[in-house]
Amino acid sequence: MLGGLFNTRSRGNGAGGPQSVSTTYTANHTVLLLQVGQTLIMNSVSDRVFTMCSVAAANIGVWFEFCNINTGKITIDAADSDIIVDSAAGATIYCDDDYIATIILKLVSATRWLSFGATGTWTTT
Numbered sequence: 001m002l003g004g005l006f007n008t009r010s011r012g013n014g015a016g017g018p019q020s021v022s023t024t025y026t027a028n029h030t031v032l033l034l035q036v037g038q039t040l041i042m043n044s045v046s047d048r049v050f051t052m053c054s055v056a057a058a059n060i061g062v063w064f065e066f067c068n069i070n071t072g073k074i075t076i077d078a079a080d081s082d083i084i085v086d087s088a089a090g091a092t093i094y095c096d097d098d099y100i101a102t103i104i105l106k107l108v109s110a111t112r113w114l115s116f117g118a119t120g121t122w123t124t125t
Helices: none
Strands: 004-010 020-025 040-041 048-051 063-068 074-077 094-095 102-107 112-119 122-124
Touching: 040 048, 063 074
Parallel strands: 020 040, 040 063, 048 074
Antiparallel strands: 004 020, 063 102, 074 094, 094 122, 102 112
């Protein structure tokens, strides 16, 4: 563990398969655009927040996967005036479910993130 995070990199099956990257955090984290396509995992008994990065129309199609593997509530906070699923502009989506919260968010317009798969009960604000 270094600075509240773990980093795990796994390569495909050795036959040139895709590389997947996951990083585990124990504190709040601001998502970086260079983390596109990664699995961001929260491991905390306290409530924690992932703050989304600023995006633009050129970023349409990027996605992030978020997971919670402990008992703290996980919140994803939209950057700028972005909308997550059906949240208010610049608001949040959160899940209070212990251990089972996962969501994949994909940017479908310059200011809108939609869910392309989730476990747990997610609530927008």
